[in-house]
Amino acid sequence: MTIAGKQSDDLAPGTLNSILKQAGLKKQGTFMRYAIVIENAGTNFSAYVPDLPGCVATGATPADAERSIVEAIELHLEGMRRDGAPIPAASSHVEYVEIAAIDDRASG
Numbered sequence: 001m002t003i004a005g006k007q008s009d010d011l012a013p014g015t016l017n018s019i020l021k022q023a024g025l026k027k028q029g030t031f032m033r034y035a036i037v038i039e040n041a042g043t044n045f046s047a048y049v050p051d052l053p054g055c056v057a058t059g060a061t062p063a064d065a066e067r068s069i070v071e072a073i074e075l076h077l078e079g080m081r082r083d084g085a086p087i088p089a090a091s092s093h094v095e096y097v098e099i100a101a102i103d104d105r106a107s108g
Helices: 015-022 062-083
Strands: 037-040 045-048 056-059
Touching (some): 045 062
Antiparallel strands (some): 045 056
């Protein structure tokens, strides 16, 4: 990587991401894509990541919960890296299936 015109590979983990984040940029080609689940929890919305056990967040709206879980994922992965834990690959697959509602079924 090049910082201020000088080749450097001695940055602490997360430093480049921190610099890019402050500049409003993202490192090219290093994105991970995790499935998230957002559920209505009655008075708010909760979110979790099936591939990252323990990574949870809440928000007043689904959009708030989504923003919160993105931040939670970043913090979760940062902690895992700091602890030397392996980062799990995204492996969950999300699909929707359509099931006839009870009221729509023909009576027998």
